[in-house]
């Protein structure tokens with residue numbers, strides 16, 4: 001499915017957080033949303049998903065305006081991995097992942113064998129089958145995050161929106177989640193998903209994104225390939241930090257290195 005936004009304005013009540021935002025993401029593509037804290041990434045995501053009404057403009061899926069879509073239709077199209085939070089759910093890990101299947105059956109009907117199979121497959125795929133029987137309130141923040149990603153996979157959406165999906169994950173799980181996200185977009189024999197994710201780590205964009213959207217000052221400040229958008233002047237302008245953008249490894253993937261950070265810290269300590 002092709003996700004496109006046109007001249008979108010978003011915010012809370014009277015407060016407009018961002019405006020004039022337009023971009024498109026095709027099936028099989030990964031879009032990475034970058035921008036400073038409080039820049040409006042989560043608000044934009046909630047507006048894409050229909051959790052907040054647009055303050056102006058349009059969100060389209062395959063050209064169709066989603067404004068009149070029912071919650072069920074949205075749930076069949078969009079999977080959402082929210083920013084990690086505890087949440088007071090009286091579930092096991094498996095129960096939480098099964099929640100992702102709700103749109104595929106009536107809210108009050110018991111999960112079918114196919115729902116259980118989708119939940120088990122998602123738990124296996126993310127390597128968290130050991131969380132199936134664990135109490136949601138007694139697992140770690142990173143384990144919850146992995147379970148929320150499994151929930152979105154079990155849902156089998158066409159458009160997947162992930163808000164800082166790696167924020168509370170250890171290094172290994174960060175890499176595993178990013179690999180899964182890229183694989184979901186690439187598709188396995190069929191059409192891949194349309195993926196939008198946010199992060200505060202530019203390397204993640206270099207690693208898996210086709211396009212980067214930079215949200216800054218309530219505007220879409222840049223949109224393009226990671227290499228075109230993530231540059232030393234941009235990082236200085238948006239984050240006020242001096243970085244070097246350098247290629248590493250055999251494939252020359254770029255990373256952002258803070259320039260002189262150790263020197264500055266040592267100078268302060270002395």
Ligand SMILES: Nc1ncnc2c1ncn2[C@@H]1O[C@H](COP(=O)(O)OP(=O)(O)OP(=O)(O)O)[C@@H](O)[C@H]1O
Nearest residue numbers: 012015017035036037038039040041042043044083
């Ligand atoms: N429920 C709310 N009501 C009113 N304002 C809000 C609400 N939630 C967030 N905001 C404000 O909207 C702005 C955008 O917040 P948002 O959470 O979208 O930013 P973000 O880019 O996702 O930030 P971060 O990178 O820190 O997660 C901020 O100024 C924030 O304080």
